[in-house]
Amino acid sequence: MEILRYAAFTDRPEGGNPAGVVLDATGADDDQMLKVAADLGYSETAFLVPTGDRSCAVRYFSPKAEVPFCGHATIASAAAYAQRHGTGPLRLDTRAGLIDVRTDATPDGTVTATLTSVPPRSVPITEADLAALLAALRWSPADLDPALPVRIGYAGAWHPIVAAATRERLADLAYDMDALATLMAERDWTTVDLVWRESAEVFHARNPFPPGGVVEDPATGAAAAALGGYLRELGLVEPPVTVTVRQGDDLGRPGVLRVGIGADPAGGIDVTGTAVRLPD
Known part of the structure; x- marks a missing residue:
């Protein structure tokens, strides 16, 4: 190959x-x-x-x-x-x-x-799963943004969408990898989409990915698409709109994802980005 x-x-x-x-x-x-x-x-x-x-x-x-x-x-x-x-x-x-x-x-x-x-959707998270998720992340309920409720979002793969109340909380990522990996494997979650809302149309994100053997994914298009569907479904944006997701800054690998959210509630979410070849 x-x-x-x-x-x-x-x-x-x-x-x-x-x-x-x-x-x-x-x-x-x-x-x-x-x-x-x-x-x-x-x-x-x-x-x-x-x-x-x-x-x-x-x-x-x-x-x-x-x-x-x-x-x-x-x-x-x-x-x-x-x-x-x-x-x-x-x-x-x-x-x-x-x-x-x-x-x-x-x-x-x-x-x-x-x-x-593919058409996105989201479902509520159970109280037990939320408690287990926060414990594995080593977060408390006070760390959450109450305006952005925790849900499980889908746009090709499942991702808990967890909004931090502050940028400092998002930056301080020190989770229990074994506990989170076990929970995610049991629930078939691909990554956890941790976000902080800088403004109505700008988000910062981090994505733990222990089921894949990766501590953190530097830029996650599937989670960005799930976030776009979540924002539309919960009425947190007024489509059509393009949301910017900044990810990878905390890893020293900054990336920018443009998330196009159309007005059709059943329509797919557009995710746009550039790509460059790396040396062999």
Whole structure:
């Protein structure tokens, strides 16, 4: 397999979230894909199998397990595909459903990609799960923003959406990795989307990802899409609107995700970002 490396949601190699990309994984089995993902050590690697004109089946593997959908690896894959085959539309058949992606390139060759998620939704969290989640995070109820209730959001994968009352609380991330990993595995949560609202349309985010063997994901497109659906469903924004999510600052890998929230309550959420190739 030809393994490419890209950083998504950034225009600099030292920013954003690195992902592995295999543009043609035809014939690779689960064990081979998991081994490649583990050897790379990135939070996700995408394995594409061409199925037609600008269409591919795709699977996503973390170093420890497969996930149904990954936003940053989708943006990275779209950039890699565009640089190999030209910009334009790309349809990806993921285990979460069909994902349409559009790519464009700037004169210097930087690729911008926009994915449209599957229809999002969110569900309340039980009191017991909330207590267990806060205990694993080593947060208290007083650390939460009461204007943004904790819910479990979905836009291809499930993520608890937990809003901090202050930027300082978000910056101080020292959770119990074993306890959080166990809870997330039991509930089939992919990452925890910790956010702080700077303004009505600007959020800061951090995403613990212990089920994948990663302490923290630097930029999380799937969680950003889930956040967009959550904001629309709870009436916390007035669509159509674009929300900016800043993530990775606390890791020294700053990234920017643009979340397009349409007015259709059943419509997918657009997540836009740039991606750049990393040295082999």
